[in-house]
Amino acid sequence: MSAPETGSWVNPLRNPQDRRLPRIAGPSGLVIFGVTGDLSRKKLMPAVYDLANRGLLPPGFSLVGFARRDWEHEDFTQVVHDAVKEHARTPFREEVWQQLAEGFRFVPGTFDDDASFQKLKATIDELDKARGTGGNFAFYLSVPPSSFPVVVQQLKKHGLSEGPGDSWRRAVIEKPFGHDLASAQELNRIVHDVFPPNEVFRIDHYLGKETVQNILALRFANTMFEPIWNRSYVDHVQITMAEDIGIGGRAGYYDGIGAARDVIQNHLLQLLALTAMEEPGSFHPKALVTEKLKVLSAVELPDDLGKHTVRGQYAHAWQGGEEVLGYLEEEGIDPHSKTDTYAAIKLEITNRRWAGVPFYLRTGKRLGRRVTEIAVIFKRAPFLPFESGATEELGQNALVIRVQPDEGITIRFGSKVPGTAMEIRDVTMDFAYGESFTESSPEAYERLILDVLLGDANLFPRHQEVELSWEILDPIEAYWEKHGKPAQYPSGTWGPVEADEMLARDGRSWRRP
Incomplete structure (x- = not known):
């Protein structure tokens, strides 16, 4: 119950x-x-x-x-x-x-x-x-x-x-909850014909991670962040899930699915919703779902999908001192496959809080290292009363939530360099779960299995969220299907150069985790 x-x-x-x-x-x-x-x-x-x-x-x-x-x-x-x-x-x-x-x-x-x-x-x-x-x-x-x-x-x-x-x-x-909107709707119809919606628990194991749950604590248990968590102060948001491994023995599952369907449709859009949602009236599942649905309903795709979405495939290269195969060379993969192992997209949220703030989502295999993070990048100060050379090494303030593997939060801000001159440089303030708490974090599946047995649906996407996520991704997948092949990127790098060019058009660059 x-x-x-x-x-x-x-x-x-x-x-x-x-x-x-x-x-x-x-x-x-x-x-x-x-x-x-x-x-x-x-x-x-x-x-x-x-x-x-x-x-x-x-x-x-x-x-x-x-x-x-x-x-x-x-x-x-x-x-x-x-x-x-x-x-x-x-x-x-x-x-x-x-x-x-x-x-x-x-x-x-x-x-x-x-x-x-x-x-x-x-x-x-x-x-x-x-x-x-x-x-x-x-x-x-x-x-x-x-x-x-x-x-x-x-x-x-x-x-x-x-x-x-x-x-x-x-x-x-x-997961996966279908492979597009139509299949997700059919799956939901079949399951709900047998089990009531409140007794169906869709597992997204990322939502069971302590640092993902800490997004809500960070935002709504502290007064210092919420006043600047909006378009007036935030320049853009980057959400990254990078893996340093290939597909392993998952060719049968992965080929035809790809990075966007495997990760963006569920994990990254859920992280976007938690990052962008309004404060819920309570932490009851119904209240949480209501606020996440508002965000997903307000997501808008870019007008030009060719300029603001990128897909890629990892290529043969040396990674970590080891020679690794390219995706098209992996056992069981069609050498003509157009399945993406890297995907990056730009989204905007058309509401009062976030209008005009781009959200950049990226995921990929065989990237520089394994990391999942949410980086909120703030606007530059409108006026700096310093000598022109004093702030040359000063970047933008940033708050980074590290989901894995080194769970914690980093805040980047400018500080004076010791000495007689007024020179300002970026420094970081770091909170790490492993250093701040003596109790180790439960594994995500521990929390989620217990929640199922308790009947608590806080950390489980509802069918409306799943369908809205497919509504966002389906037009991108349809565009990719009609326009060429994925760009190639050497294994061990941070993706295809086209992804860098995508942000460069907006005068921005990817954060290097």
């Missing part, structure tokens, strides 16, 4: 009666479809253990794996054990493991096999009696998007989408 609407934020990790105490999930279980995949092994199963290790799961919590494997329950338990040992964030404790493992079950089968879903229903009924899960189960679809419809329809057909009495049943869906 959904979290109650209140006038103030209720932290889902804290007990409303005493905020110093953690809030623990009630009787519940989790079913993972696609439990043999990398996401399940590296993220989901370790996150479940870490939650149990932190005392945030109920004693009878149960985990059911569903996959096409000829496994017994014991085989599945060993798979989870190995995944936890290798990838868990918290230390392995035998007593925690033994209690958790008692609730493990495995159901072999395929998504179109009625007998397998009948067995799944019997397994859930057995866990209700043996473990006291109360009929409360979340179904995590860690499967290709093409399998979403058949899985949710099977859940409905076999009476799994509705629990007994006042228990809840929830669907958890991994």
